Amino acid sequence: MSLMEISCIFPVTDIKKTACFYVSKLGYKAVEYLECKEAHICLYRDKTEIILLQAQTKNIFPNRELYGYGYDAYLYTDDQEKLEKEFLEKGVKIVKPLNVTDYKNKEFVIEDIDGRWIAFGLKIKD
Structure with missing residues (x-):
């Protein structure tokens, strides 16, 4: 048994706007799951995955602020x-x-x- 991969999970205030940034600026490809019970967008580049979740809050705080x-x-x-x-x-x-x-x-x-x-x-x- 071994751990295989990891995905970053980022809650965001505007899921479409954040996905657009990752696609246009960082070269990711987006796959939308917005009709799911837990709406999200998966971003893929090479072997990395970032999952965007629509936050239910108005503010997001990065680690350095928290x-x-x-x-x-x-x-x-x-x-x-x-x-x-x-x-x-x-x-x-x-x-x-x-x-x-x-x-x-x-x-x-x-x-x-x-x-x-x-x-x-x-x-x-x-």
């Missing part, structure tokens, strides 16, 4: 330079440019349309 620090998701990629360039060309807000962290990850961080910080990186091998 807890004082922290990203809302960490997605692994082996070509950070290419991905960061792609996002910059599409006008995505980069809040931390590509660098090597003190915990030895090569990463950059974006801010999505809802204020979430999402890191893209990978551990540097010794």
Whole structure:
């Protein structure tokens, strides 16, 4: 037995607007399940999945606002330079440019349309 994959689940205030951002700016494909009992949109890019849920509240609070620090998701990629360039060309807000962290990850961080910080990186091998 092993764990296979993980999906990020993001409650959002405007599910269609957030899905549009992920499709147009981050290159995801959207599959809508808006007629289901628990309406949601699944976003797919390569081996990642993000599930958007329509929040029943007016405000969304990213981890750094709730807890004082922290990203809302960490997605692994082996070509950070290419991905960061792609996002910059599409006008995505980069809040931390590509660098090597003190915990030895090569990463950059974006801010999505809802204020979430999402890191893209990978551990540097010794």
